[in-house]
Amino acid sequence: MLSLTRTTAPEILEALSHSRFRARFHLSDKLLAYAREKNDVLAEHARKLLKERLAPVRLHGNDGRQTPMKGHPVFVAQHATALCCRGCIAKWYGIDPARNLTSDELEAAVQIVLTWIARQVQSAPAHSAQKARRTASGAAGAVSGKQLSLF
Numbered sequence: 001m002l003s004l005t006r007t008t009a010p011e012i013l014e015a016l017s018h019s020r021f022r023a024r025f026h027l028s029d030k031l032l033a034y035a036r037e038k039n040d041v042l043a044e045h046a047r048k049l050l051k052e053r054l055a056p057v058r059l060h061g062n063d064g065r066q067t068p069m070k071g072h073p074v075f076v077a078q079h080a081t082a083l084c085c086r087g088c089i090a091k092w093y094g095i096d097p098a099r100n101l102t103s104d105e106l107e108a109a110v111q112i113v114l115t116w117i118a119r120q121v122q123s124a125p126a127h128s129a130q131k132a133r134r135t136a137s138g139a140a141g142a143v144s145g146k147q148l149s150l151f
């Protein structure tokens with residue numbers, strides 16, 4: 001069992017890489033471009049999204065549907081790192097879904113998500129970066145996607 005606060009982010013990502021389901025998540029060119037462009041504020045976004053959607057106990061029975069599959073790099077990272085819902089957090093990290101995450105756990109989750117995004121950005125081939133820049137500048141006028149326009 002992984003621990004959010006006692007297992008390091010690289011160890012957690014290593015363990016997740018053996019899950020076929022988790023390993024199939026990747027950032028699209030558009031989200032890679034967004035992650036590069038918004039690098040300075042990604043941590044802030046991750047903290048806000050996880051704090052609002054994940055840290056509190058879900059009172060209305062909609063756990064498992066609070067994290068979209070796309071629309072923001074943090075959302076994709078959450079699915080890739082089993083930090084998408086309290087059910088997955090319980091299964092992978094052994095945290096009781098009936099209690100709120102502690103601030104230490106929340107911060108650890110933020111760091112795991114950010115580490116996953118940073119690795120996606122680093123491992124993206126150069127041609128994908130160029131293509132993504134074109135995509136990003138092309139989409140800038142149109143404000144691409146509802147989720148991105150949140151920020």
Ligand SMILES: [Zn+2]
Pocket residue numbers: 064082083084085086087088089
């Ligand atoms: Zn989940």
